[in-house]
Amino acid sequence: MLSASQLADRLAEDAEAVCRHYLSSGRKAGNYWIVGDVLNSKGRSLYVHLAGPRKGRWADAATGQYGDLLDLVRETCGLIDFRDVADEARRFLNEPRPEPASSRRGDAPGDSSASRxxxxxxxxxxxxxxxxxxxxxxxxxxxxxxxxxxxxxxxxxxxxxxxxxxxxxxxxxxxxxxxxxxxxxxxxxxxxxxxxxxxxxxxxxxxxxxxxxxGLLGNAVRFRFPVNDPVPVMAAGEGLESILSLSHVMPGMPMVSALTANHLAAFRLPAGCQRVYIAADADAAGRHGIEGLSRRAQALGILPLVLSPELGDFNEDLRRLGSARLSDHLRAQLAPEDACLCVRLP
The missing domain is CATH 3.90.980 (DNA primase DNAg catalytic core, N-terminal domain)
Structure with missing residues (x-):
């Protein structure tokens, strides 16, 4: 069974094929593969070295992300656990899947669910x-x-x-x-x-x-989110605690936590949505999530509106400034017709 570094090296041996498969919206430019981002958007921000001593290494100038091709597989496929990343890499390389050792099987010792x-x-x-x-x-x-x-x-x-x-x-x-x-x-x-x-x-x-x-890509943790009814107005963000903090003072608004900035950018907006409030962290990755989901919303005719915290994130606002101030701060950022969805708690 190949180790993580060996898998990355094997992927780098045919870096162009990896890029054509996972970043099909990009193109070859000299010794580089150029694409918009790890979500396979069109653009020129992300580049992958196809030759030389850095073959297989990549970086995104807009978000600051970088890594090897194993990292690229993780990001493009929306995977989190290394075991799932390694399985996807082996599938691409036609490597056999390892037989799980008895001491590592499943969600508990002696369980056989690891192969599921x-x-x-x-x-x-x-x-x-x-x-x-x-x-x-x-x-x-x-x-x-x-x-x-x-x-x-x-x-x-x-x-x-x-x-x-x-x-x-x-x-x-x-x-x-x-x-x-x-x-x-x-x-x-x-x-x-x-x-x-x-x-x-x-x-x-x-x-x-x-x-x-x-599977996270396109999906999310949903709060007060109807499944079969239209969702004309909603909020979407990254972390669980940030979105739960928003939900605390906006109990009438459906919300989702996409868990990471990349998955926020890839979230599949519901049919019938007219406005989406995007709540993301203010770092480079957070800005990438905001921009990615904003582009997707605009392409669908949905108005994207950004909600910004006063401090580092909305949970920090809730804990340090209190729910009343968080409510007032958010109400000032909502469209007038949505202000009634924000309640002022003591």
Missing amino acids: PPAERARRLLRMTHPLAGTLADRYLRQRGIPGASLHPALRFHPSCYYRDLATGRRTSFPALIATVTGPSGAITGVHRTWLDPDGGGKAKVEDPRRALG
Whole structure:
């Protein structure tokens, strides 16, 4: 079985073929492949080295993203877990899939689910969860200034969710906040896990306490989002806590958390949408998410409007400035016909 570096080297051996497959909207220009971004948009911001000592390396001048071709596979396919990225790379290279070792199988020792598709594993994980109310995850969100999280069916609690260290392969388990990722029809496509400190000290003390599993591209965690009815006005953003903070003071507006800036840019807007409020972080990746979704909205005849926090993000606004000031700040940014959707809480 090839290691991560070996997979990246194998992909780099035929970098142009990788680009033609995953970045088909781009073109070859000398020793580079030029394209708009990792979402395969037309443009010239992202370039991949096709020859020389940096063959297979890429960078996006607009967002600051960079990496090797294994990173490119991850971003273009909307994958999170390294195991899924490696499987996709092996599929492209026609490498055989590794047989899962007995100590690494499934979501628990002795389980055989590791060979299942990621979306199926995500649905299996959801079946092991409990309602959020009164759990450690509910208390965690309350500590973040979000008291009504248990009202959202998309949020669940797992008392002992397995966590795998990607460097060592070692497995442990922690309680976790589980968010359900769904597609336009409401079908479950994945989950997002936030591992928590069992003693109530916030997130678990691990290298990466947030990971997604399954299909994120075009999909999202949905809050107060009707499946079969038109959604004329909605809000979309990156992180769970940021969107939950907005939902706290705008309980009448359907919202989605796309979980990352790249997935925000690729979110599939619902039919009948007239206005979308885009709430993203103010860093380079956040701006990329805003610009990407704005372009998609405008192409569909949907008006994109940007919501900006006063501080770093909307959860920081809620915790440090309070819900009343957050509500006033947001109301000033809404279209007049939408101002009634923002309530002023004490």
